[in-house]
Amino acid sequence: MKSLQARHAPLADTGYQLTVLTEAEAAGARLPAFAEKLRETGLLPLRPTRLQIMQINVGRMCNQVCKHCHVDAGPDRTEIMTRATMQLCLDALARTDIELVDLTGGAPEMNPDFRWLVEQISALGLRTIVRCNLTIIVANKKYHDLPEFFARHNVEVVSSLPHFSAGRTDAQRGDGVFEKSIRALKMLNAVGYGQQGTGLTLDLVYNPSGAFMPGAQQSLEREFKQRLGREHGIVFNSLLTITNLPVSRFLDYLLESGNYESYMQQLVAAYNPVAAANVMCRTTLSIGWDGQLYDCDFNQQLDLLVAGNAPKHIGDFDEARLQDRAIVVNQHCYGCTAGAGSSCGGATT
Template identity: 45%
Template sequence: MTAMHAALPLLDALSFPSIRRSHLQTLQINLTYRCNQRCLHCHVNAGPTRDEALSDENLAVLREVINAHSVQTLDLTGGAPEMHPRFRELVVHARREGLRVIDRCNLTILLEPGYEDLAEFLAEQQVEVTASLPCYLRENVDRQRGDGVFDASIAGLQKLNRLGYGAEGSGLVLNLVYNPQGPNLPPPQAALEAGYKAHLAEDFGICFNHLLTITNQPIARFGSTLISKGQFNGYMQLLRDSFRTENLNSVMCRNLVSVDWQGYLYDCDFNQMLELPMPINIIGRDRAHLRDLLGPLALEGNPITTRDHCYACTAGQGSSCGGALGE
């Protein structure tokens, strides 16, 4: 376990309600920890100096899984997933096989040297772009993600808009992602989306499809920041106190498998970062791998590994990679 994870208090394995898997619909692949940014809220601890990346061997297995499995969505994340050298090859293969492909884009990558034609590639392949923009105010974004990130993000959005992203009837989906600035729950998603659309349209002429609100997880870089400020226990109590049972039916781990850069399987991206493997029954091994999806590994009905960080997904309106679970 990394030093960053070891610095956090032990998360309770017993108090969160037990939940089980339903039918697998989405493969979420963490292609690389490499990123051109280093954001305060990043639960992956991604950055420019990270070099972990899915190998060519495991990419070949992933293509086999795509060909053989009934998954509907390939969700590509990182780091900046576009910085993986085989990103475009994987996208083309998945689209050819009829999968919906989501690119979790930080927007500034669209302006980086060597990525100038990335937006055009995404549009050509009709990739759904889910882009991080934690606020529509410059000072808040730059505080969380670094100086100059807001202006670069706006330029990236305008580039996507010029290609048709976010425009009604274009078929090019552009969603934005909001994370709170600190140890708070996101505000109601629908109201915040209306505010984003009004401000971005008026100030920059930007349009987009939907805003997705995601609760910050008390792990990794954000968790360590909470510890350093003496806010960890208070934030965990807020998450527990805001638990809503009805959100258990819609949490993303029920129909998603998270795959790390080594090809190992987890119930979600957050469990992946905490090195909490998916419960399996495979003789001689304690964790499942992509190649197991080509064999008899049965997922539906299996228990999901939970800890107290899972309260971040069920608090208030709920939170998943697809945004709020319910208003």
């Protein structure tokens, strides 16, 4: 099924546009609008607190085609951030108090200017996260030195590993992915990542393989550490749990399997106002591969630009106007506010 397209409708007395997915709204007509849930809990309109993180999608090209991917990334994607757009991001960073730059894709390492960008961010003295899919490290010899490159620039590595078993990982991410991921993790461990006293951070990301929410982050982390350590000799710092949002491939799966409404009902029933108050879009600005500005990576994939008078492109960056914006919300936002909350940094409560 083709990914759903968004339409926009004004939300009364909030001053911004509510975005509606037509087919999804029809399928979930009995579900309360997320904006109304925010209103009930005193959070509408949702606004930024303080801009702390710039998340930059440097391209949608990837060496994998994962079933849950909300970016719809793959080897056939040609969208790629140019060095000129990267420079605009760097110029904006130099004018702000942003503390962390989060590089994502696709496989961000496949952008030909990826290493240059990391070097420039490092020169600014900022923390850098790279969302590495692990298999890219062993995919081609030109990437084999990535662990050393990451370590040299003190990059924090955040990598998806759906499970500590080959069967469940390969079912979600493709045949042979688990074995390649284990090889890459051992290469990262060998240069100090995840090891005590090195200061080199290696975090893993868990997200469910079906239409259900993740378990408790702390208990899953203990289980992952025990199994990966005992069976493969692998160490890492933290496990981050992320709820699958009904966007792109995962939304297609929910609709095709008839699970959309029941999954959304799970998320609605688990709505947590504390998690809603701590959603990542309140501290994060998402930059698309073409320099367009979004409230979060999920809104980016739905083409939901920042709202109101806020600048729409990194070349027009204005922190004060961005700080004053209302954040665009939709039904998929239930995923970030259910239970313990979900963000690119894992659970939020």
